[in-house]
Amino acid sequence: MSDLEQAGHLPGIPADAVGRRIVAHEAWGETVAVALPSLSEEQAKALCGHVRIRARDTLRRMETARIVAAIDRASACLLDRSHPLRRKAEALLPVVTGYDRETVRLGLTSTLKTFRRPQLLRFLAEDFFNPGVLDGFQPAVKGGFVRAQGPALLLHVWAGNVPALALWSLVAGLLVKSGTVGKLALAEPLTAGWFARAIAEADPELGECLAVTWWKGGAGAVEAVFLREADCVMAYGGNETLAALRAKVPVATRFLPHGHRIGFAMVAREALDSRRAGPLARLAAHDVVRYEQQGCYAPQMLFVERGGAVAPGEFARHLAHALAATASRHPRRRLEAGEAAAIAAWRSAYEMRALEGEGPSGGTELLGDLADPWSVVHLDAATPLSPSGLNRTVAVVAVDDLAEVSGLVAPHRAYLQSAGIAAAPARLFRLADDLAGIGVTRISALGRMTAPEAGWHHDGRFSLLDLVTVTEIEHSAEAAAEGFAPYAD
Amino acid sequence: MSQAEIVDALLAFIGRPGATDAEFEALALRLFAYQFAHNAPYRRFAQQRGRTPLTVRRWRDVPAVPIKAFKDLTLSCCPPEAAERVFMTSGTTGSGRGRSYHPTLAVYDASMLAGFRARVMRERERIRMGILFPDEAALPNSSLAHYLALAREQCGTPDSAVLVGSAGLDLDALLRALGEAEASGEPYALLGATYAFVPVMDALAERGRRFGLPAGSLIFDTGGFKGQSREIDPDTFYDGLSHAFGVPRDACLNMYGMTELSTQFYDDGNAVCPPVKSGPHWIRSRVVDPLTGADLPEGETGVLVHHDLAHFNSVSAILTEDAGVIAPGGFRLLGRVEGSASRGCSVAVAEFLAAAQA
Numbered sequence: 140m141s142d143l144e145q146a147g148h149l150p151g152i153p154a155d156a157v158g159r160r161i162v163a164h165e166a167w168g169e170t171v172a173v174a175l176p177s178l179s180e181e182q183a184k185a186l187c188g189h190v191r192i193r194a195r196d197t198l199r200r201m202e203t204a205r206i207v208a209a210i211d212r213a214s215a216c217l218l219d220r221s222h223p224l225r226r227k228a229e230a231l232l233p234v235v236t237g238y239d240r241e242t243v244r245l246g247l248t249s250t251l252k253t254f255r256r257p258q259l260l261r262f263l264a265e266d267f268f269n270p271g272v273l274d275g276f277q278p279a280v281k282g283g284f285v286r287a288q289g290p291a292l293l294l295h296v297w298a299g300n301v302p303a304l305a306l307w308s309l310v311a312g313l314l315v316k317s318g319t320v321g322k323l324a325l326a327e328p329l330t331a332g333w334f335a336r337a338i339a340e341a342d343p344e345l346g347e348c349l350a351v352t353w354w355k356g357g358a359g360a361v362e363a364v365f366l367r368e369a370d371c372v373m374a375y376g377g378n379e380t381l382a383a384l385r386a387k388v389p390v391a392t393r394f395l396p397h398g399h400r401i402g403f404a405m406v407a408r409e410a411l412d413s414r415r416a417g418p419l420a421r422l423a424a425h426d427v428v429r430y431e432q433q434g435c436y437a438p439q440m441l442f443v444e445r446g447g448a449v450a451p452g453e454f455a456r457h458l459a460h461a462l463a464a465t466a467s468r469h470p471r472r473r474l475e476a477g478e479a480a481a482i483a484a485w486r487s488a489y490e491m492r493a494l495e496g497e498g499p500s501g502g503t504e505l506l507g508d509l510a511d512p513w514s515v516v517h518l519d520a521a522t523p524l525s526p527s528g529l530n531r532t533v534a535v536v537a538v539d540d541l542a543e544v545s546g547l548v549a550p551h552r553a554y555l556q557s558a559g560i561a562a563a564p565a566r567l568f569r570l571a572d573d574l575a576g577i578g579v580t581r582i583s584a585l586g587r588m589t590a591p592e593a594g595w596h597h598d599g600r601f602s603l604l605d606l607v608t609v610t611e612i613e614h615s616a617e618a619a620a621e622g623f624a625p626y627a628d
Numbered sequence: 629m630s631q632a633e634i635v636d637a638l639l640a641f642i643g644r645p646g647a648t649d650a651e652f653e654a655l656a657l658r659l660f661a662y663q664f665a666h667n668a669p670y671r672r673f674a675q676q677r678g679r680t681p682l683t684v685r686r687w688r689d690v691p692a693v694p695i696k697a698f699k700d701l702t703l704s705c706c707p708p709e710a711a712e713r714v715f716m717t718s719g720t721t722g723s724g725r726g727r728s729y730h731p732t733l734a735v736y737d738a739s740m741l742a743g744f745r746a747r748v749m750r751e752r753e754r755i756r757m758g759i760l761f762p763d764e765a766a767l768p769n770s771s772l773a774h775y776l777a778l779a780r781e782q783c784g785t786p787d788s789a790v791l792v793g794s795a796g797l798d799l800d801a802l803l804r805a806l807g808e809a810e811a812s813g814e815p816y817a818l819l820g821a822t823y824a825f826v827p828v829m830d831a832l833a834e835r836g837r838r839f840g841l842p843a844g845s846l847i848f849d850t851g852g853f854k855g856q857s858r859e860i861d862p863d864t865f866y867d868g869l870s871h872a873f874g875v876p877r878d879a880c881l882n883m884y885g886m887t888e889l890s891t892q893f894y895d896d897g898n899a900v901c902p903p904v905k906s907g908p909h910w911i912r913s914r915v916v917d918p919l920t921g922a923d924l925p926e927g928e929t930g931v932l933v934h935h936d937l938a939h940f941n942s943v944s945a946i947l948t949e950d951a952g953v954i955a956p957g958g959f960r961l962l963g964r965v966e967g968s969a970s971r972g973c974s975v976a977v978a979e980f981l982a983a984a985q986a
Contacts, residue, residue: 299972326971377979401975433972474919476929476951480965481977483918483931487694487947494672495700509920526977554975 148335151189187368194318213337237472258593265594282614289315294369300326400435400556407562411447420457422586436557451537455517462513471512485528656687666705698726715771747894757788760820815844826857840874890938906958
């Protein structure tokens, strides 16, 4: 595993002219060295120019169906476990991200299968009543005609180490026929480039309209070139990163930020009988374990209702048991010092709370030993939403009624996104109504929190619709044109 | 064992250089038993960890309390109201102030003076001091104010002065004192909070003033910047001090102490950063994995645990939030342990708190 893996995809730039920055990743006893492209200002400009022109000349004229077919073929390569690209992904991503092999394998499959042709068509149908507007003028309901186009040059700034996360926005950009330049995330710098190359192989013309590169965030001149050239910037990251980036994006350029989020789950008393509690705890554990709570959709707190056959404290023990059982199949990755410190701080805060009370526990019960690769804390009092220590640490908060939960999470509206709910249908809708009112944008079943469905609306936005601008031929123009037709009377 | 017996044993131990490992361990275990018996929250903490005086046989196994606990819990063997003095943290980081209760200052003072004489005064009896920190009357709950008052009273010449008053830094008095020291040829010691030196250096630079303090002079800073001044990296900071006062970097000493301890660590100058820090024979340090509390192999970076026998009334073993690495003769301090952000797109605590405070 000493080979150097070249990251990115740079059409129109001679490979030997590109500077590289080598970053070594180490996990599971192996090392992978990744060479990140590091372009000069001139090269950055040339790359943007190349993508913009090729997109104008070819991509804009392509039928959406052809783009869908190319993405479908690229996804098929990465779904085929015997394909060399897939084999490489399964070998390298666990080392680069630190996630265990099984998590990477299952995660890749579950993400990529949302980019097959039927799912892509659904993605389009989700946002466009008539996806034909992307291919040409279509009759508008109000009269006249309308067509939609993505930005001529769309810049993605990706972040985070959740494998293949970048593909969501990459695919969205291509579906609206945008010339696309993506900036790799340091923590997962491979999948986007592989996917771009697979697309180039499936449809070489499309591959010329798509570039994947890297630059050091905040590093003046090169970053400035990309930000200046783009018509629209879609960025992922923490508030600080986004604020810094926003300040540098020219005023007339659209900026679509996706900040960090906190997820939570709710379990109703009707789901807490002795038959269901165990399996439910396993599903919740799955949501906690998959990607080690690094994804925005992962739960960091579970609100569990009193009054069921299984009490919240007992559910916490079920969850602890499930986390312990999962740890052997999906071992936790090696933590960096800062990550270990975050867990230690989270644990010790609850430990102090437990000591503060006069009783033996003070209503706070910490399950799991310091040495365990997971921690569950059971809080007997209704407690407002707060982040966990990440990496398999989760709080189970007992509440008398799940209706209280929206009040407990509402103060953090700006950070809300996914909620997992286990409740009977009538309550599901009642709770969903409350949650929608305070900014929750996605509600899933437990066990599905980290696997959003095809066509989901990230942060409640329309992934494709948000990107496009429409051109309308008003009815007046159409009617007036009739007067100038050769067949006009 | 009564409090009086503990105090006597500690004063004797502090006064007996060359105490062996076995003697340190024996006293550490006696103190653990004392704190376990009289400090209820600490007892619950230790019990939760399965550590009691019956099971702990080595000082390294005495459970270390996270420093945050001093904010949330009353960690005192004597009733809090019986304390002669309560030192509180400045409360600049997060909510609440950590408190340390001292039923008597006899041990704190003996510990401070022995350390200060050995590491700052060295062979000297007294030195003229300028102090860049408010006095005890202004900050009665500040351990640093008490520390500096003690230094001035016991080791300063009569013309030593506190140069920070209710109106802030008295720059004129400072310039006068520095000028006199320069002219007199007598060594001068400028002591204060790290952040207090920043505006002083700025003011000198603004006036184009520099001093060449006589040989044997020293600069003493402590505590870091704490958001009270702009942050300066250590090399630039000590270069700046050396330039402004004409004192070589190896005579720029940094003291590392905290409200939650009764003993301080020192380096032997900051010619090279970070320097090795060490303390006297009644305090020992470990570098641990913050998650498990287990000792890390020498040379690995972890979180510092200090075991200060002199902090007898509260808890002797504390888990800091400072990163460090064991080095020959002591340890190197590598700054604060930061809880890292998530590597994905989850909100981590740091970002969440920053937003909540905004």
